[in-house]
Amino acid sequence: MKLLSRIQAEGGAEWLARAATQCLIDEARLSPKPGLVDSRGNGAHHDLSLALMERSAHSLTPTFQALAQQSWQRPADVALRQTIGRLGREGERQMMAATGGVNTHRGAIWALGLLVSAVAMLGGAGHAQQIANVAAELAKLPDPAAPKVFSKGLRATHRYRVPGAREEAQQAFPHVMRHALPQLRLSRLNGGSETHARLDALMAIMTSLSDTCVLSRAGLEGLEAMQAGAHAVLSAGGSASPQGQAALAELDRRMLALNASPGGAADLLAATLFLDRIETPYIAN
Numbered sequence: 001m002k003l004l005s006r007i008q009a010e011g012g013a014e015w016l017a018r019a020a021t022q023c024l025i026d027e028a029r030l031s032p033k034p035g036l037v038d039s040r041g042n043g044a045h046h047d048l049s050l051a052l053m054e055r056s057a058h059s060l061t062p063t064f065q066a067l068a069q070q071s072w073q074r075p076a077d078v079a080l081r082q083t084i085g086r087l088g089r090e091g092e093r094q095m096m097a098a099t100g101g102v103n104t105h106r107g108a109i110w111a112l113g114l115l116v117s118a119v120a121m122l123g124g125a126g127h128a129q130q131i132a133n134v135a136a137e138l139a140k141l142p143d144p145a146a147p148k149v150f151s152k153g154l155r156a157t158h159r160y161r162v163p164g165a166r167e168e169a170q171q172a173f174p175h176v177m178r179h180a181l182p183q184l185r186l187s188r189l190n191g192g193s194e195t196h197a198r199l200d201a202l203m204a205i206m207t208s209l210s211d212t213c214v215l216s217r218a219g220l221e222g223l224e225a226m227q228a229g230a231h232a233v234l235s236a237g238g239s240a241s242p243q244g245q246a247a248l249a250e251l252d253r254r255m256l257a258l259n260a261s262p263g264g265a266a267d268l269l270a271a272t273l274f275l276d277r278i279e280t281p282y283i284a285n
């Protein structure tokens with residue numbers, strides 16, 4: 001690599017890694033999120049806390065940085081897919097070491113890892129849709145070194161015949177691109193605070209995501225309650241309106257009663273915040 005592009009790659013990689021970590025922290029702190037860890041408490045989780053989520057987010061900065069460095073201005077091919085698969089799994093181990101064996105961010109490493117790589121492949125720039133398309137190309141490539149484990153998420157996709165985290169990435173993140181990013185920007189334009197705009201973006205994801213976290217903990221009943229409840233918040237005028245706030249509080253109660261936690265939706269909100277930051281770094285920083 002020539003000197004100038006190496007400097008750009010190193011500086012760019014560091015910036016991207018910090019941005020990705022910050023988006024995980026912003027997602028975790030955002031409140032009130034139904035069923036999820038937030039700054040009020042642990043949601044439906046007994047083994048998670050905000051402090052743990054933040055520690056986990058920080059533990060992932062070196063992983064995101066390595067992903068960006070290795071991907072800088074490279075094409076989507078099997079060699080790169082293998083490299084990022086290896087780095088992603090190393091990242092999962094770092095996360096597990098930082099949390100004492102609790103899964104805080106596996107889904108987030110997958111989604112944000114692919115997006116960080118994709119921005120770097122494009123040389124540190126690009127529009128959200130371009131970035132999501134490149135991430136999808138990577139996600140569609142085979143990773144022969146991937147262990148053949150039958151995770152809870154995978155089991156839910158088979159049992160309920162729904163797409164999961166893998167398919168969301170392979171389809172270029174439709175919940176981020178078609179639901180969350182447009183909603184985030186619409187709510188900002190309508191004068192909502194940044195917190196309300198982010199909560200509305202989360203609701204937009206939850207109206208139609210087949211969240212395998214919710215399915216494996218609370219089945220179809222939980223998934224339907226999540227989708228209908230999120231729809232109710234948005235059709236009541238969003239989280240900035242008094243009716244929307246009441247609907248959001250009701251959804252939180254339902255999720256807790258069903259032991260349901262929309263972890264997949266939370267990961268995709270972090271991915272949304274990341275793409276938003278890439279497109280408007282001077283505003284979001």
Ligand SMILES: CC(C)(COP(=O)(O)OP(=O)(O)OC[C@H]1O[C@@H](n2cnc3c(N)ncnc32)[C@H](O)[C@@H]1O)[C@@H](O)C(=O)NCCC(=O)NCCS
Nearest residue numbers: 085088107110113151153154164165168210211212263264
């Ligand atoms: C593809 C992944 C997510 C594994 O998926 P799997 O189907 O086995 O499910 P698993 O239960 O482990 O994780 C799913 C996680 O994704 C999130 N999620 C759930 N549902 C969805 C959904 N519909 N859309 C997006 N994310 C979702 C949740 O947070 C959940 O915890 C990933 O862990 C993986 O393959 N990692 C290997 C490392 C790798 O290749 N990395 C490359 C990029 S860094």
Ligand SMILES: Nc1ncnc2c1ncn2[C@@H]1O[C@H](COP(=O)(O)OP(=O)(O)OP(=O)(O)O)[C@@H](O)[C@H]1O
Nearest residue numbers: 028036037103104105106107108213263264266267
């Ligand atoms: N704020 C948040 N609160 C809770 N979960 C989140 C949050 N943000 C993201 N997540 C995601 O949710 C997932 C946790 O879901 P879940 O607890 O169902 O996973 P698990 O540890 O595999 O299962 P279980 O806790 O039922 O044994 C994490 O992988 C993480 O990506």
